[in-house]
Amino acid sequence: MPVTVLLVDDEPLVRAGLRAVLEAQPDIEVVGEAADGAAVIPLVRQLRPDVVAMDVRMPLLDGIEATRAVLRTVQDPPKIVVITTFENDEYVYEALRAGADGFLLKRARPAEIVHAVRLVAEGESLLFPAAVRRLAASHGEERGEEGARAAFARAGLTGREEEVLRLMARGLSNAEIAERLVVGTETVKSHVSAVLAKLGARDRTQAVIVAYESGFVAPG
Known part of the structure; x- marks a missing residue:
């Protein structure tokens, strides 16, 4: 069975790029797309993806709140990878604390994107130790x-x-x-x-x- 993925990003070009990268793999299938976090829960319940690739900054409901909502309300929730432009974004740390399984940079190479999806689908966490250390150093005192x-x-x-x-x-x-x-x-x-x-x-x-x-x- 292929790994199924739901793409959530308010930028159509980002979604199109991710879809092209992922669907080039025989073991990965993109089953749906959403332009905002507000649409995530209905789509997760309908499509039952293995992995959600979630942008952190979206206009109506950001990736942090969408992650919390999925984990709070969906039985047997999917793995969640947040997609970000900057690895030191405070949103990334909040998303990880909210329950995301890891994060991926939008500038990541296609092979890194594919590896990330496979990794979290297998139950591993997608961590970049140096980046997490910096995030923890920046935000830990507030926690x-x-x-x-x-x-x-x-x-x-x-x-x-x-x-x-x-x-x-x-x-x-x-x-x-x-x-x-x-x-x-x-x-x-x-x-x-x-x-x-x-x-x-x-x-x-x-x-x-x-x-x-x-x-x-x-x-x-």
Whole structure:
């Protein structure tokens, strides 16, 4: 079965470009388009895409609120990749905190766009560690760090789970973490699942943001 994608962007040329790139792949199918976040929920319910490629800046309902709405109201929601012009855009950080699985720059090469869609469809998070560090450094002080530190302390991660989280924050995949720790991939998956459960995180992206905002991983 192909990976199905819904494109959400208020610029027709951006949607056309993304569609051309993605539909050139035999394992990806673009099932719909929307020009604003306000149209996302009905289309997600109707089309059941695997991945939503979501612009962050749109006139009626931006990608942040649209992401929150999808995750709040849609059962078994799709993966969400936000599309942005600038990687240091404050909207990107808010979208990641809202539950997006990662972000992609509009100037990304076609191969990077295809890789991003496949990656999130497989359950991985699309993180660019250097960019996330900069975003965390810029915005972390505004996010109630005391509360984040307390929440992290209550999670009670084991030493190995903390080690896995640090490697997640560096952008390593499960396979790369397994190689680094000299354990099986299934073992890493178990540790990742435990980290997410203890932190109350939807996915790897959310866990990494908690790690930065709590001070467990330094953004500098």
